Amino acid sequence: MAHPVLDLTGRRNRGEAAFGGLARFAGILVLIVLSLIALVMTTRAWPALTSGNFFTTKRWSVPDEVFGSLAFVFGTIVSATVAICLAVPISIGIALFVTQVSPGWLKKPIVYSVDLLATVPSVVFGFWGISVLAPKIMGFYESVHDLTSGIPGLRSLFGQPNGRSMFTAGIILAIMITPIVSSLSREVISTCPQGDREGALALGATRWEMIRAVVIPHSSGGLVGAVMLGLGRAMGETIAATLVIGSSAQITANLFGAGNSMPAVIASEWGEALGQHRSALTALAVTLFALTIIVNVLATSIVSRSRRRAQGTI
Amino acid sequence: MTSTMTTGNSTIDLGATGGWRSIKSRLMIGLLGTAFVIVMIPLVLVLATVIMRGGKVMSWSFLTSDIAASERRTSGGIGPAIVGTLLTTGIATAIAAPLGVLGAIYLAEYAGTSLLGRVVRFMSSVMTGVPSIVMGLFVYLLFTLRFKQNAFGGALALACLMLPIIIRSTEEMLRLVPTTLREASYGLGTSKARTIISIVLPAALPGVVSGVLLAVARAAGETAPLLFTIGAAKGLNLQPFSGANTALSAQIFGNASSPVEAAQARGWGAALTLVALAFSFTIFARLVSARFSSQR
Numbered sequence: 001m002a003h004p005v006l007d008l009t010g011r012r013n014r015g016e017a018a019f020g021g022l023a024r025f026a027g028i029l030v031l032i033v034l035s036l037i038a039l040v041m042t043t044r045a046w047p048a049l050t051s052g053n054f055f056t057t058k059r060w061s062v063p064d065e066v067f068g069s070l071a072f073v074f075g076t077i078v079s080a081t082v083a084i085c086l087a088v089p090i091s092i093g094i095a096l097f098v099t100q101v102s103p104g105w106l107k108k109p110i111v112y113s114v115d116l117l118a119t120v121p122s123v124v125f126g127f128w129g130i131s132v133l134a135p136k137i138m139g140f141y142e143s144v145h146d147l148t149s150g151i152p153g154l155r156s157l158f159g160q161p162n163g164r165s166m167f168t169a170g171i172i173l174a175i176m177i178t179p180i181v182s183s184l185s186r187e188v189i190s191t192c193p194q195g196d197r198e199g200a201l202a203l204g205a206t207r208w209e210m211i212r213a214v215v216i217p218h219s220s221g222g223l224v225g226a227v228m229l230g231l232g233r234a235m236g237e238t239i240a241a242t243l244v245i246g247s248s249a250q251i252t253a254n255l256f257g258a259g260n261s262m263p264a265v266i267a268s269e270w271g272e273a274l275g276q277h278r279s280a281l282t283a284l285a286v287t288l289f290a291l292t293i294i295v296n297v298l299a300t301s302i303v304s305r306s307r308r309r310a311q312g313t314i
Numbered sequence: 315m316t317s318t319m320t321t322g323n324s325t326i327d328l329g330a331t332g333g334w335r336s337i338k339s340r341l342m343i344g345l346l347g348t349a350f351v352i353v354m355i356p357l358v359l360v361l362a363t364v365i366m367r368g369g370k371v372m373s374w375s376f377l378t379s380d381i382a383a384s385e386r387r388t389s390g391g392i393g394p395a396i397v398g399t400l401l402t403t404g405i406a407t408a409i410a411a412p413l414g415v416l417g418a419i420y421l422a423e424y425a426g427t428s429l430l431g432r433v434v435r436f437m438s439s440v441m442t443g444v445p446s447i448v449m450g451l452f453v454y455l456l457f458t459l460r461f462k463q464n465a466f467g468g469a470l471a472l473a474c475l476m477l478p479i480i481i482r483s484t485e486e487m488l489r490l491v492p493t494t495l496r497e498a499s500y501g502l503g504t505s506k507a508r509t510i511i512s513i514v515l516p517a518a519l520p521g522v523v524s525g526v527l528l529a530v531a532r533a534a535g536e537t538a539p540l541l542f543t544i545g546a547a548k549g550l551n552l553q554p555f556s557g558a559n560t561a562l563s564a565q566i567f568g569n570a571s572s573p574v575e576a577a578q579a580r581g582w583g584a585a586l587t588l589v590a591l592a593f594s595f596t597i598f599a600r601l602v603s604a605r606f607s608s609q610r
Contacts, residue, residue, distance in 0.1 A: 019507035023424055026416035027434040030441055030481065033474060037444070037452045044455055093349025101343050110350055112600075117357050119596045121535025123563045124585045127570040128360045131578065175356045206339035229443060236445025238538040239563075243570055263447045263538070270451070270542055285451045289444065296443035300436060 037289065045283035047276060054283055060249045060265075062273075067280035069287060071249040075166060075259035076288070079245060080234035082170025082255065087178045087234075088227050094178075095185035100197075100211055111186075118179035126243035129172040134163035134244060141167070141256050159254030164246035166259040172244055173234045181230035184303065188222030189215060191310030221309075225302030232295040236288060238263035262288045361589070368586025371579045377587065381548040381560065385569070385577040392584045394550045398465060398559040399591070402544065403534045405469035405554055406476055411526050414480025415515075421481065422488035423510055435485070441478035449474040450539035463545030465559040471539030476529040483525030487518040520602050527599035531592045537563035562588040 048054055048067055057068030098110050141161030148154040192215050200210040216223075246258025247268060262284045273281055375391060382390025417438070425431020453471040461467065491514050499509040515522070545558025546568070562584050569581030 013505060013507075016505050016507045019510075020424055023416045023420035026413045027420035027425065027431070027481075029413060029417065030434055030438045030478060033477070034437060034441060034444075036456070037448065040452060040455050041448075090349045090353055093346045094353060097343075097346040097350055101346060113357070114350075114353060116593075116596075117353065119531055119535075119589075119592050120357070120360060121537070121563055121566075121585075121588055121592060123535070123537040123566045123570070124364060124589060125360065127566055127581060127585055128363055130570055132359070132363055175353075178353055206335050208339035208342040209335065211342075232443045236443070236447070238445060238447040239567060243567075263445055266447055266451065267538060267541055270454075282451065282455070285448050289448050292443055292445055292448075293440060296440045297436075299443075300439045304436075304439075 038286075041282055041286045041289065045279055045286045048280040048283040049286070051276075051280075054280065058249065058251050062269075062277055065276050067277070067283075069262070069280075069284055071251050072260055072262045072265050072284060073287065074251045075245065076235050076261040076263075076291075078255065078259060079166045079169040079173060079241060079261055080231055082167055083173035083177060083234040084227060084231055086170060086174035087181055087230060090174075091178050091182035091226075091230070092185050092223060094182045095189050096211060096215070098186055099189045100215060101207070111183075114179050114182055117175065122176060122237060122240045123243075125172050125176055126240035129168060129240060129244040130164065133171065134168055137168060137171075138163050141165075145256065156253045157255055159252070159256055161256040162246060162258050164244050164258060165256050166245060167255045169241045169245040169259075169261070170255075172240045173237055176237060176240060177230040177233045180233060181226050184226035184229060185219075185223055188219045188226060188303070188306055191222075191307070192218045219306070222303055222306030225299045225306065228295055228299035228302065232292045232299060235261075235295070236263060236292050238267050242267045364582065364585050364589055367579065367582035368584075371583035372586060376580075376583055380550070381565070382576075382580065383548060385572050385574050388576045390580065392562065392565055392580065392587060394547060395560045395562045395565045395584060396587060397550055397552065398544070398547070399534055399561045399563070399588070401465050401552070401554060401559065402468040402472060402540065402561060403530060405466060406472035406533055407526065407530055409469065409473040410476035410480055410529070414477050414526070414529075415484050415522060417477070417481045418484035418488055419510060419515075421485045423506075423514070438478040438481045442482065445538070446471075446475055446536050447538040447541075450542055453539070454542040458543050461555070463543060463558045464556060465544060465551070465554040468540045468544035468559065468561065469554070471543050472533040472536060475536060475539060476533050479529040479532065480526055483528065484518075484522050487521030487525060488514060490521065491517045520605055524599040524603035527595050527602065531595035531599070534595065535563060535588060535592045537561075537567050540564055541567075562591070 042049075051067070053059075053066065053068050055069060057066065058070035058074070059066050059068045060071060061067075094110070094114060098107055102110060138161060141158075141163075144158050145161050148158045196214045196218065197210055200214045201207070205213065241261050242264040245260055245264055247260050247264065248258035249260055249265075250257070252259070266281050266284055266288075269277070270281055377391060377396065378393045379389070379391035381392065381394055417434070421431060421435050421438075425434065449471045453467055453474065457470055458467045495513055495517060496509055499513045500506075504513070540561050540563065544561060544564065546564070547558040547560045551557050551559050565584045566581050566588065569577045569584070572578060572581070
């Protein structure tokens with residue numbers, strides 16, 4: 001919204017223009033920082049990006065100066081996918097519960113306690129994951145491994161278990177993205193028109209039937225956006241994944257096996273890296289940056305589209 | 315007689331046996347409630363672990379003494395790390411808060427529906443999703459390579475992280491200020507910049523402050539942006555521009571993967587301190603915004 005002002009004095013005020021200019025500069029700063037990130041990192045990563053095998057091999061060997069990113073791209077995608085599969089049903093469930101089911105007095109406590117999860121620093125989740133969850137969850141992994149050992153397909157998904165694994169990383173990431181996915185879903189779901197919901201109930205639908213027939217179809221677009229934003233967060237989360245993912249550059253179908261993700265490799269190897277190794281790590285950061293920008297651009301446009309639709313402007 | 319209800323692709327048979335439908339509805343609603351219970355389990359477990367293990371080492375001397383010279387020592391504290399966290403987060407806030415609020419003023423008061431405004435708004439949303447490790451690496455390449463590791467570099471990385479968060483929350487708060495307030499101010503002959511500074515900002519202040527505090531809480535807990543930019547000091551360093559520093563999150567990360575029991579214990583102590591710090595910022599933010607909404 002612009003707020004036009006009649007200039008009654010007829011004098012142009014310098015302070016006025018300066019303040020407007022300053023505000024405009026602060027806004028443009030976002031674009032400057034984003035372009036600088038892309039420019040500075042791509043320049044440094046150029047030798048590795050053009051070495052020919054960065055996107056084609058999974059071999060990552062410092063002594064041989066062979067740096068292929070495939071194993072880390074794989075680990076990033078697998079752990080983020082596990083996180084999404086665990087977090088999405090729970091987050092949407094919470095959002096539906098808060099907006100459609102819970103009595104008014106219960107809403108705030110639920111929202112606040114889910115938000116509390118977002119306040120716990122990621123390194124604390126990682127620390128808990130490595131020293132409490134990883135040893136304790138081995139028993140569960142082993143029983144799943146034993147149960148599925150006769151079933152082809154599942155047998156390779158749930159192979160030889162390891163406490164620090166892509167699945168453990170997925171669990172920790174799921175805990176960390178639940179607050180953001182559930183708060184975005186809540187926002188999307190709460191735009192569902194009251195009249196439609198009451199209409200369904202008046203036709204004799206039960207509360208669940210109302211949710212399934214009115215609320216979910218109405219908000220499915222926005223929910224997809226919310227899930228994608230969660231995916232972006234899960235892919236970029238560094239510290240917790242570094243601690244629990246197991247640090248092993250392999251491509252395996254075994255979800256219980258150790259893996260490594262792009263941010264985790266950068267965090268653990270940057271300190272000792274030199275020359276081409278450093279360039280390769282920067283190239284990983286560029287890949288991660290590009291991937292999260294793409295996911296976030298898609299997700300943000302989906303979410304803002306559904307927001308505008310709710311306001312009735314399109 | 316059969317009646318059905320159709321929305322989109324799903325058709326619900328309203329004539330089906332009533333008993334089963336109501337049981338199914340209760341079952342599904344029970345499942346939705348269970349989702350909340352499930353998510354509370356890790357929160358309670360993590361907090362309980364942090365409080366129990368961190369409480370064991372907590373003492374005044376732990377909070378104030380220097381970092382242990384070697385991880386095998388049983389003595390040593392986190393004093394420099396607490397100071398480092400407050401220092402880096404403080405500088406980051408001093409950089410990001412004014413710029414973020416100004417950026418939000420541009421979006422809410424000046425940009426309107428212009429192309430630049432829409433691009434800036436969209437990209438600041440996108441920027442909130444840029445991984446924090448990327449910010450850390452960016453500041454390392456741009457700043458740390460030239461000026462060595464120090465608290466200011468860490469603060470720059472945190473500021474990059476906070477900027478879009480503050481822009482988004484502040485813009486929302488500025489939009490809540492009624493247009494009539496602005497028009498009344500214009501009606502008195504006040505200029506636009508004056509109106510924003512002395513009418514709009516004060517009206518939105520509690521909401522703006524609460525948004526900034528939430529960003530501070532988030533930044534205080536971040537590890538990845540500090541990893542390469544801040545260094546690893548063992549002693550107190552109040553100089554932002556010279557010499558390595560340290561932070562609570564970096565101490566937790568360093569101790570988490572250590573096999574030494576004493577180091578792990580110190581890590582839990584640091585975790586308890588950091589969680590308490592982040593929680594108090596969040597609670598403070600909630601109190602500020604609660605006062606805001608009761609005023610309206």
